[in-house]
Amino acid sequence: xxxxxxxxxxxxxxxxxxxxxxxxxxxxxxxxxxxxxxxxxxxxxxxxxxxxxxxxxxxxxxxxxxxxxxxxxxxxxxxxxxxxxxxxxxxxxxxxxxxxxxxxxxxxxxxxxxxxxxxxxxxxxxxxxxxxxxxxxxxxxxxxxxxxxxxxxxxxxxxxxxxxxxxxxxxxxxxxxxxxxxxxxxxxxxxxxxxxxxxxxxxxxxxxxxxxxxxxxxxxxxxxxxxxxxxxxxxxxxxxxxxxxxxxxxxxxxxxxxxxxxxxxxxxxxxxxxxxxxxxxxxxxxxxxxxxxxxxxxxxxxxxxxxxxxxxxxxxxxxxxxxxxxxxxxxxxxxxxxxxxxxxxxxxxxxxxxxxxxxxxxxxxxxxxxxxxxxxxxxxxxxxxxxxxxxxxxxxxxxxxxxxxxxxxxxxxxxxxxxxxxxxxxxxxxxxxxxxxxxxxxxxxxxxxxxxxxxxxxxxxxxxxxxxxxxxxxxxxxxxxxxxxxxxxxxxxxxxxxxxxxxxxxxxxxxxxxxxxxxxxxxxxxxxxxxxxxxxxxxxxxxxxxxxxxxxx
Ligand code: ACM
Numbered sequence: 207x208x209x210x211x212x213x214x215x216x217x218x219x220x221x222x223x224x225x226x227x228x229x230x231x232x233x234x235x236x237x238x239x240x241x242x243x244x245x246x247x248x249x250x251x252x253x254x255x256x257x258x259x260x261x262x263x264x265x266x267x268x269x270x271x272x273x274x275x276x277x278x279x280x281x282x283x284x285x286x287x288x289x290x291x292x293x294x295x296x297x298x299x300x301x302x303x304x305x306x307x308x309x310x311x312x313x314x315x316x317x318x319x320x321x322x323x324x325x326x327x328x329x330x331x332x333x334x335x336x337x338x339x340x341x342x343x344x345x346x347x348x349x350x351x352x353x354x355x356x357x358x359x360x361x362x363x364x365x366x367x368x369x370x371x372x373x374x375x376x377x378x379x380x381x382x383x384x385x386x387x388x389x390x391x392x393x394x395x396x397x398x399x400x401x402x403x404x405x406x407x408x409x410x411x412x413x414x415x416x417x418x419x420x421x422x423x424x425x426x427x428x429x430x431x432x433x434x435x436x437x438x439x440x441x442x443x444x445x446x447x448x449x450x451x452x453x454x455x456x457x458x459x460x461x462x463x464x465x466x467x468x469x470x471x472x473x474x475x476x477x478x479x480x481x482x483x484x485x486x487x488x489x490x491x492x493x494x495x496x497x498x499x500x501x502x503x504x505x506x507x508x509x510x511x512x513x514x515x516x517x518x519x520x521x522x523x524x525x526x527x528x529x530x531x532x533x534x535x536x537x538x539x540x541x542x543x544x545x546x547x548x549x550x551x552x553x554x555x556x557x558x559x560x561x562x563x564x565x566x567x568x569x570x571x572x573x574x575x576x577x578x579x580x581x582x583x584x585x586x587x588x589x590x591x592x593x594x595x596x597x598x599x600x601x602x603x604x605x606x607x608x609x610x611x612x613x614x615x616x617x618x619x620x621x622x623x624x625x626x627x628x629x630x631x632x633x634x635x636x637x638x639x640x641x642x643x644x645x646x647x648x649x650x651x652x653x654x655x656x657x658x659x660x661x662x663x664x665x666x667x668x669x670x671x672x673x674x675x676x677x678x679x680x681x682x683x684x685x686x687x688x689x690x691x692x693x694x695x696x697x698x699x700x701x702x703x704x705x706x707x708x709x710x711x712x713x714x715x716x717x718x719x720x721x722x723x724x725x726x727x728x729x730x731x732x733x734x735x736x737x738x739x740x741x742x743x744x745x746x747x748x749x750x751x752x753x754x755x756x757x758x759x
Pocket of ligand 1: 533599
């Protein structure tokens with residue numbers, strides 16, 4: 207069959223598309239669905255999501271070979287998440303996946319083949335002919351971990367918004383939602399045994415509007431949190447889409463909201479932690495957890511509830527629990543007699559070793575419960591327990607060191623995939639921060655650094671785009687920062703790197719013409735290629751743009 211890899215507009219690009227026989231399959235009210243055992247998530251999704259968009263019911267097929275039906279089946283000769291989608295006139299549409307997740311990824315491709323209206327929630331052209339040209343798509347992911355971090359601590363995203371992000375991730379074949387649930391500016395997860403974490407810790411009195419140097423304040427309380435039932439629903443909704451939700455409870459830094467709720471968690475011998483409130487400013491708070499047994503026991507209690515809410519078998523990678531570990535200022539530990547006594551008792555040289563001890567405790571605690579710790583690359587300082595994994599954010603260096611030491615790595619260097627960074631130069635970008643990171647820059651990001659040999663490179667589980675929300679005060683601002691760059695990121699994470707090592711950005715841009723129409727149908731407030739719409743600007747709100755090439759790393 208002739209191969210024609212360029213004639214489609216799929217994003218992320220599949221491994222191969224073959225256009226063989228002539229003709230097409232037409233979907234209409236009679237199109238039936240045959241779902242083999244193990245394909246239930248895809249059958250439910252096709253009926254609920256494609257059904258609503260297209261006004262079709264997809265009744266169950268009487269037989270596997272019913273003509274012009276949609277057939278779903280698992281074929282374990284294909285790899286995990288791999289699929290083959292075959293459209294053959296007179297025979298229908300078949301999605302064969304290496305596992306249930308593979309069938310689901312194939313169903314996402316079918317949605318793109320059906321055109322942009324398949325991304326709506328109700329039919330806008332009832333009765334229009336829906337036809338899919340005969341073809342065969344063969345596909346498999348490059349990386350197993352294809353993540354998105356959503357910071358729901360700095361600005362809260364209510365449950366509905368999280369479910370929407372899960373739908374958007376599914377449409378881009380992403381499979382790990384890293385939820386940054388706690389920080390200095392807010393605690394977003396109900397913990398039954400510690401109600402003050404949300405009573406006190408889930409809201410702040412006001413917020414700075416703009417980056418740290420902005421003189422503007424939004425003088426209204428900001429808050430919100432997920433109840434435990436909200437989390438169960440988020441995890442289940444994600445699992446239906448073969449997406450893992452990895453919770454992050456940040457310790458021992460980024461903890462001012464927790465200390466405001468329970469002052470005994472802080473360094474009470476050097477600060478009056480009883481006077482602390484949830485932080486209303488951006489940056490890194492000096493108020494960090496005290497390295498005491500009381501703090502360890504408290505957080506074991508938190509993590510016990512976390513393990514119950516985020517079961518290890520929900521999806522691939524659900525065994526991971528993120529413990530943060532980044533940006534922990536050590537000044538209070540240096541001044542605290544209690545912290546110093548603990549350091550001396552443990553025979554540790556310095557405060558960095560004390561942090562390693564703190565993280566190591568939870569690494570062992572999680573491992574004893576069949577779970578795996580993941581943390582920001584600072585957790586490498588002072589040594590890391592076997593089985594722990596690293597989110598490499600300060601550049602590639604942490605990931606390289608971790609991979610060489612035999613740890614799994616998720617590559618998310620801020621120079622490449624921090625989507626809070628501005629995406630164009632010029633004064634029109636809303637609250638511009640850091641360096642310009644364009645759609646093309648993200649598209650050209652390579653998660654595996656050349657310093658790693660083949661064996662070490664296998665430690666790179668994948669990659670993740672991180673969305674920190676200090677300057678994103680609502681869902682529209684998040685959409686603007688995330689899209690269209692998440693489409694480029696999805697291709698980095700899913701699609702094979704061409705043999706040349708260079709991705710074809712011109713080809714991607716051509717395919718984006720179709721993808722913008724899909725995003726429009728989904729109601730995504732992306733950044734248009736020629737700049738923000740008037741209401742997407744934030745005139746007069748200071749950011750902190752940086753100029754010049756990024757620092758190495
Ligand atoms: C981070 O950006 N502090 C992980």
